Amino acid sequence: MDSRKLAPLQKQISDLSQQNLKINQKTNLELANLEQDLIFKKLQNKKLAKQMGIKINAIMPKLTMINPNSAKARIHNHLSYKLGQALIENSKSIFGLIRMPYVLSYIKDKHKFEQKVYEEKIKQDPNLALPSLEAYPDYNEALKEKECFTYKLGKAFIKASNNWYRGGVYQIYIQRCA
16 A cells, blocks of 8 residues: 555554543543442441441342343343252252252342342433343353253243142153153
């Protein structure tokens, strides 16, 4: 190419890269500022809770944060996946089988609580709503995760627990053995 034609293009590329660098630096500074603000607010909450004599865990529920840029992480946050994973992990020992009903109940209650907190946050600020799964770049990986044994087992367990009065849990066992 001619150097006269190439020079303006190179200048535009260098200008764009400098602008991109400035934007990245600004974003990093804003992120660091938000992190410091969060730490400060947590310390204020602890201080207030200590003054009031309240346990901090009682007033601030712990939320499980998921990567907002990952559809696969959102699938892992579904109740079906969580229950399937707990079923697999606890089925490996006698002690796990004994405690399994308690673990599953805890996971279900915790998931419902997290969903309730999420719904309240969405009501307060609709901009916090997560986009649909199709909007994520790793949507195809998420579809593969939905087809994995862990997710399907959890889904079957939910379906069976909804039909417990008709022997739903035993139907899972029969289907799995057949």
